[in-house]
Amino acid sequence: MTIRVLSIASEAVPLIKTGGLADVAGALPGAVAQHDVAMTTFLPGYRAVMANLGKARAVHTWPSLLGQPARLIKGLIGANPLLVLDAPGLFQRDGGPYGDATGRDWADNGLRFAAFARAAADLASGAVRGLTFDIAHAHDWQAGLTGAFLRFAPAGKAPPSIMTIHNMAFQGHFPRTLFPELGLPEEAWAINGVEYHGGIGFLKAGLEAAWAITTVSPTYATEIRDPEFGMGLDGLIRTRQGQVHGIVNGIDTHDWNPASDPNLASPFTARTLGRRAANRAALEAEFGLEPGAGPLFVVISRLTWQKGMDVLLDVIDHLAASGARLAMLGSGDKALEAGFVGAASRHPGRVGVRIGYDEGLSHRLQGGGDAILVPSRFEPCGLTQLYGLAYGCVPVVARTGGLADTVIDANLAAVAAGAATGIQFGAVTPEALAEAIDRTVALHSQTTVWQAIQRAGMKSDFSWGRSGKAYADLYKSLLEAR
Ligand code: ADP
Numbered sequence: 001m002t003i004r005v006l007s008i009a010s011e012a013v014p015l016i017k018t019g020g021l022a023d024v025a026g027a028l029p030g031a032v033a034q035h036d037v038a039m040t041t042f043l044p045g046y047r048a049v050m051a052n053l054g055k056a057r058a059v060h061t062w063p064s065l066l067g068q069p070a071r072l073i074k075g076l077i078g079a080n081p082l083l084v085l086d087a088p089g090l091f092q093r094d095g096g097p098y099g100d101a102t103g104r105d106w107a108d109n110g111l112r113f114a115a116f117a118r119a120a121a122d123l124a125s126g127a128v129r130g131l132t133f134d135i136a137h138a139h140d141w142q143a144g145l146t147g148a149f150l151r152f153a154p155a156g157k158a159p160p161s162i163m164t165i166h167n168m169a170f171q172g173h174f175p176r177t178l179f180p181e182l183g184l185p186e187e188a189w190a191i192n193g194v195e196y197h198g199g200i201g202f203l204k205a206g207l208e209a210a211w212a213i214t215t216v217s218p219t220y221a222t223e224i225r226d227p228e229f230g231m232g233l234d235g236l237i238r239t240r241q242g243q244v245h246g247i248v249n250g251i252d253t254h255d256w257n258p259a260s261d262p263n264l265a266s267p268f269t270a271r272t273l274g275r276r277a278a279n280r281a282a283l284e285a286e287f288g289l290e291p292g293a294g295p296l297f298v299v300i301s302r303l304t305w306q307k308g309m310d311v312l313l314d315v316i317d318h319l320a321a322s323g324a325r326l327a328m329l330g331s332g333d334k335a336l337e338a339g340f341v342g343a344a345s346r347h348p349g350r351v352g353v354r355i356g357y358d359e360g361l362s363h364r365l366q367g368g369g370d371a372i373l374v375p376s377r378f379e380p381c382g383l384t385q386l387y388g389l390a391y392g393c394v395p396v397v398a399r400t401g402g403l404a405d406t407v408i409d410a411n412l413a414a415v416a417a418g419a420a421t422g423i424q425f426g427a428v429t430p431e432a433l434a435e436a437i438d439r440t441v442a443l444h445s446q447t448t449v450w451q452a453i454q455r456a457g458m459k460s461d462f463s464w465g466r467s468g469k470a471y472a473d474l475y476k477s478l479l480e481a482r
Contacts, residue, residue, distance in 0.1 A: 003038070004037075005133065005137050005475060006123055007041045008042045008136065008137065008139065008143040008146050010044060010116070012026040014026065016048050018096060020216075020383045027251075028041075031250060032472050039137075041081070043077075044084070044085050044090070044112070045086040046092075050086065056073045058071045058073055059074045065087060066114055068090055069089070070087035072123075073086050083131075090111070090115055110175075114181070116143070118182075120143060120149075121149030125150060125154040126157055135160055135161070135162065138206055140165070140167070141203040147163060148184065148188060148193065153185065153188075162210055162214060163209075163212075165216070166215075171201055171233070172202030173200070192208050207237075212244075212245065213240055213243055219405050220379075220380045222246070223400070245470075247467050247471060248402060248467055249402070251463065253390070257390070258391045261363055263360045270454070273451055273454060279368030280368040281368075282368060283327055286327075286364070287327040287352025288349065293445075294444070295371050298328070298372050299327075301329075302331070302332045303337055306379075307376050309336050309375075311430055312433065313343065315430050316340075316351060317343075319434075322437060326352070326373075328352070330355070340355075375397070376428070378401055381402030389421055390457070392458050396423040396437070397422060399424045400428075408456075418456060421457040421460055
């Protein structure tokens with residue numbers, strides 16, 4: 001029997017993306033389809049989404065969805081079914097999904113994503129005629145209240161729900177004044193309901209209500225039991241330990257295939273690594289870097305504390321002095337952006353920086369860089385190291401979360417066994433990162449060893465095969481337990 005799953009996400013490629021969640025939500029329907037799961041994606045109708053819907057039609061109307069007029073639009077995302085919440089008062093505006101053009105959060109984010117979750121709960125509980133689902137699968141805080149609505153105020157029969165944590169650092173915390181607007185019964189205002197430190201915790205509410213909790217790597221699933229990574233919800237995770245699963249993200253091997261990537265000047269495979277040289281030369285030209293014998297490091301990242309970008313800034317002079325070069329693409333904290341722009345002007349020809357978001361350039365960096373730096377303080381899964389592995393752009397990563405699970409450190413034994421796929425380091429400190437950079441420079445100078453590391457990475461399988469099955473198995477187990 002086909003299992004019908006409603007995947008509730010605030011972003012999904014190719015329609016709207018600010019980070020890894022979009023990649024995962026975009027790929028999941030295809031990943032589970034082979035396992036007899038029919039997944040429908042539910043997205044908010046941001047301007048960018050509404051503008052790119054193609055053939056779509058309205059199938060339902062809410063005269064008042066938490067006070068807002070709204071329609072449900074049915075369309076396609078890739079080849080898979082899509083539902084979109086068209087609530088112009090909440091989502092039709094210029095700027096990003098969560099904030100305005102200056103990066104400031106929208107003041108009504110609480111109401112926006114509460115309405116999104118209310119609609120999701122209506123859909124999942126069969127209140128919209130013609131649409132039936134067996135499982136509600138909610139991603140991150142933006143979809144967090146879905147579980148609470150299903151638990152305390154279902155519009156019909158509530159199905160089992162799953163809450164997936166893509167990043168515990170973003171919890172969706174809103175003031176108590178929002179509570180009366182949600183239409184939830186008083187009993188929901190409880191420590192094991194939606195209440196969180198005197199306000200409402202969207203992610204917390206989702207975790208409390210979910211039949212199962214997943215996060216995006218086994219190591220992160222363990223880490224979030226500790227206060228350092230659990231960020232206030234570690235106690236809840238410890239209580240629910242038996243229902244917490246770590247399922248590592250896959251990558252979309254169609255979009256991210258170095259042999260056929262239209263963004264690359266010179267496509268290549270593990271057998272034709274020599275062709276990467278042309279991509280590297282193109283990158284050097286694009287970033288105004290001097291060619292050199294040392295490795296070309298790349299960074300594709302949000303420029304934030306989580307990503308360890310302040311630590312990278314501390315060692316950038318060391319990197320430039322070691323014979324290496326750096327090409328960076330990122331945006332985020334204004335102080336970090338300014339810091340990296342300053343570093344580029346201090347090291348002309350050695351450090352090149354692009355502030356912004358550029359999908360094509362992110363592919364060119366993976367296809368031409370020698371090594372990708374990912375010095376995250378915490379990393380639930382991480383995707384850029386997976387793209388690096390697939391593209392022979394050797395990941396240099398902090399030993400945390402999904403980075404620890406997906407990269408095999410080039411220690412002597414792993415190199416001898418031909419298993420090494422990257423470089424790992426422990427504490428995210430300037431000293432440890434500088435040492436990792438030095439190790440990378442040394443390994444890169446040994447061409448045979450380096451190419452073996454590149455090839456081992458390119459051969460490792462981070463397609464969705466195994467993870468798609470893991471999600472499908474989880475859906476099945478919940479239906480059996482019901
Ligand atoms: P997170 O979701 O925490 O930002 P991930 O590594 O899981 O980190 O996913 C980041 C995704 O966003 C990757 O697909 C990466 O290539 C992409 N990305 C990050 N910054 C940029 C940027 N400035 N331009 C283009 N793509 C970017």
